[in-house]
Amino acid sequence: MTSGSTLAIEATGLAKSYGETRAVAGVDLAVPAGAIYGVLGPNGAGKTTTIRMLATIVPPDAGTARVLGHDVVTEADAVRGLVSLTGQLASVDEELTGRENLVLVGRLLGHRRAAARARADELLEAFGIAGAAGKLVKHYSGGMRRRLDIAASIVVTPQLAFLDEPTTGLDPRSRNQVWEIVRALVAEGTTVLLCTQYLEEADQLADGIVVIDRGRVIAEGTPGQLKASVGNGALHVRLLDPARRPEAARLLESAVGTVTLEPDPAALSAACSDADRAATAVGALGRAGVGLADFSLDQPSLDEVFLSLTGHLAEEPAPATQEAS
Amino acid sequence: MTATAPRTDADTAAVRRAIASTARPPRPGPLATALTFGWRGMLKIKHVPEQLIDVTITPVLFVLMFTYLFGGALAGSTSAYLQYVLPGILVMSVVFTTVYSGVALNTDLTKGVVDRFRSLPIWRPAPLLGALLGDSVRYVLAGTVILVLGVALGYRPEGGAAGALAALALVVVFSFGLSWVYSAVGLVLRSPSAVLNGGFMVLFPLTFLSNVFVDPRTLPGPLRAFVDVNPISVLATATRSLMAGAPDGTAIAVSLAVAAGLAAVFLPVTTRLYRSR
Numbered sequence: 031m032t033s034g035s036t037l038a039i040e041a042t043g044l045a046k047s048y049g050e051t052r053a054v055a056g057v058d059l060a061v062p063a064g065a066i067y068g069v070l071g072p073n074g075a076g077k078t079t080t081i082r083m084l085a086t087i088v089p090p091d092a093g094t095a096r097v098l099g100h101d102v103v104t105e106a107d108a109v110r111g112l113v114s115l116t117g118q119l120a121s122v123d124e125e126l127t128g129r130e131n132l133v134l135v136g137r138l139l140g141h142r143r144a145a146a147r148a149r150a151d152e153l154l155e156a157f158g159i160a161g162a163a164g165k166l167v168k169h170y171s172g173g174m175r176r177r178l179d180i181a182a183s184i185v186v187t188p189q190l191a192f193l194d195e196p197t198t199g200l201d202p203r204s205r206n207q208v209w210e211i212v213r214a215l216v217a218e219g220t221t222v223l224l225c226t227q228y229l230e231e232a233d234q235l236a237d238g239i240v241v242i243d244r245g246r247v248i249a250e251g252t253p254g255q256l257k258a259s260v261g262n263g264a265l266h267v268r269l270l271d272p273a274r275r276p277e278a279a280r281l282l283e284s285a286v287g288t289v290t291l292e293p294d295p296a297a298l299s300a301a302c303s304d305a306d307r308a309a310t311a312v313g314a315l316g317r318a319g320v321g322l323a324d325f326s327l328d329q330p331s332l333d334e335v336f337l338s339l340t341g342h343l344a345e346e347p348a349p350a351t352q353e354a355s
Numbered sequence: 356m357t358a359t360a361p362r363t364d365a366d367t368a369a370v371r372r373a374i375a376s377t378a379r380p381p382r383p384g385p386l387a388t389a390l391t392f393g394w395r396g397m398l399k400i401k402h403v404p405e406q407l408i409d410v411t412i413t414p415v416l417f418v419l420m421f422t423y424l425f426g427g428a429l430a431g432s433t434s435a436y437l438q439y440v441l442p443g444i445l446v447m448s449v450v451f452t453t454v455y456s457g458v459a460l461n462t463d464l465t466k467g468v469v470d471r472f473r474s475l476p477i478w479r480p481a482p483l484l485g486a487l488l489g490d491s492v493r494y495v496l497a498g499t500v501i502l503v504l505g506v507a508l509g510y511r512p513e514g515g516a517a518g519a520l521a522a523l524a525l526v527v528v529f530s531f532g533l534s535w536v537y538s539a540v541g542l543v544l545r546s547p548s549a550v551l552n553g554g555f556m557v558l559f560p561l562t563f564l565s566n567v568f569v570d571p572r573t574l575p576g577p578l579r580a581f582v583d584v585n586p587i588s589v590l591a592t593a594t595r596s597l598m599a600g601a602p603d604g605t606a607i608a609v610s611l612a613v614a615a616g617l618a619a620v621f622l623p624v625t626t627r628l629y630r631s632r
Contacts, residue, residue, distance in 0.1 A: 087473045088631075107476055111382075115474035119467030125399050137391045138477050140380035152376070156369035166402060182471065187377045192474075210367050218374040 038063040038190050038221040043093035046079050053079040055245035066222040068236030076245040077225040078118050081192050085115045098189055114183035118194040120175045124168040128159050128178050135185045153181040173204030180211055190221045229333050243340045256335045263328060265302040270321035272296040278320050285311035388481035396489020410455060411500045414448030418504055434509055441505040442595040443567030448501050449494045449526045454554030456490045456534040457541030461550045480626045487534050494527045514600030522597040529590055532614025535621035542628040567591050586613045
């Protein structure tokens with residue numbers, strides 16, 4: 031999929047350890063320019079460490095990486111001049127106001143005072159933070175802080191933006207706003223490397239995805255390819271009586287295919303893409319007298335992709351509602 | 356603000372315009388970058404002026420306590436002792452403030468903003484140098500509080516205002532050198548309170564085992580030998596001489612050399628630690 035296209039990021043065998051912990055154990059990446067590329071994985075998979083190496087914040091122990099054609103170790107300064115980082119902890123100064131944060135970044139990038147102020151005001155207005163421009167960031171809501179963080183990353187529009195879990199902890203409305211901003215960024219020509227533990231986020235935004243688990247890439251492709259790799263769909267069944275699940279599993283196994291027992295003791299699912307076969311399977315359950323609470327046939331989610339790739343759940347935490355009034 | 360609530364949503368069309376409308380300015384020089392970080396330090400003092408209370412209240416208490424409690428017994432009269440101790444307390448108060456440079460740096464590291472600075476195309480030592488330049492303003496403020504208090508209590512520098520200013524300048528320059536040590540400590544230790552405790556554990560004995568509070572002539576031999584070579588004593592001697600209008604060239608030169616030496620050793624160490632943490 032990379033043939034002929036320019037690569038924004040090329041990494042080979044990137045590795046980083048902290049003490050005994052191998053945070054990243056040999057990651058290869060080929061990220062095409064001009065798209066959103068998702069790095070998907072649970073907490074502690076090595077996503078943040080990977081992004082920190084690519085953004086030249088920490089040097090890799092082993093392996094090499096080129097970002098926009100520059101080596102992250104020997105040409106770190108050139109890389110820094112082309113990229114921006116929105117960190118997992120909001121990379122803004124909580125003890126300054128929102129406006130001061132943006133003016134600070136503008137000044138550090140070389141804007142004269144008046145230009146830095148004008149740019150700060152333009153961004154505050156566009157990102158809906160103008161009303162709180164003079165408030166200290168520590169009093170901002172989670173959503174405002176995130177938007178300010180992204181605004182700080184585009185004081186000078188980067189060619190490549192690293193976004194490390196930009197919506198973690200946000201309520202759905204704030205999350206949608208951040209997604210809109212990310213789409214706008216790509217529409218204007220910036221390449222985005224997006225780390226996320228939210229499968230839905232990668233599905234919504236990313237053109238290509240790598241799945242990382244325990245410091246290694248375990249799968250790569252478009253969201254569609256990843257879904258296809260675990261079959262085209264699944265029949266979900268929930269029983270009235272959990273005690274009859276083994277029997278139901280046997281029936282489904284013979285009628286359609288591989289059965290997965292779900293965490294809910296009354297639920298199970300079977301890989302299946304054909305509606306007729308699903309109907310036959312449900313009918314077989316009915317004839318055997320296994321009462322159903324409900325059933326459904328759906329396309330696989332990235333959750334299922336993750337489960338089938340890693341053998342464990344992505345441990346997606348419930349989204350917190352941080353957006354204060 | 357008008358009666359309408361401020362818009363709290365991002366405006367996608369405006370975001371696209373803002374993203375599209377940028378030109379990259381030329382990179383600023385190292386000094387301009389460091390001064391921008393100094394400006395950041397000033398803003399923090401402006402937003403949290405209480406932090407200055409920390410660094411001024413202890414020296415003020417020391418001036419009052421030593422002058423009125425021990426002064427008569429140590430020097431015959433409180434006014435004679437104030438004349439002796441005030442330059443020493445100026446040294447102590449400003450030198451103590453350097454610990455807060457390490458505390459501030461340590462606090463900074465726990466926040467995500469450091470990652471932002473590290474990902475910017477800027478001169479690497481600029482955040483550190485700028486922070487310490489900002490801290491120098493704090494040193495001047497701490498020193499000024501002590502000088503004003505001293506004069507209010509009856510202290511009179513024989514060297515006049517010029518002597519007092521020269522003394523303040525010397526103390527601030529020395530502290531700037533010393534603050535690189537505490538920046539390194541701030542980068543090595545795990546928590547801000549560890550930096551604070553560790554810093555004072557070293558500075559308290561160094562300050563008391565000096566000529567800041569008492570004339571070392573009465574001290575037993577070995578102790579006196581230590582007091583005489585203690586850089587805090589040398590700095591206090593230099594400061595006293597400037598305020599008295601009779602500059603002690605040797606003591607001033609040694610103080611400046613110690614400051615330069617500390618900076619020369621710890622500036623690279625600190626910069627390296629900052630990069631790797």
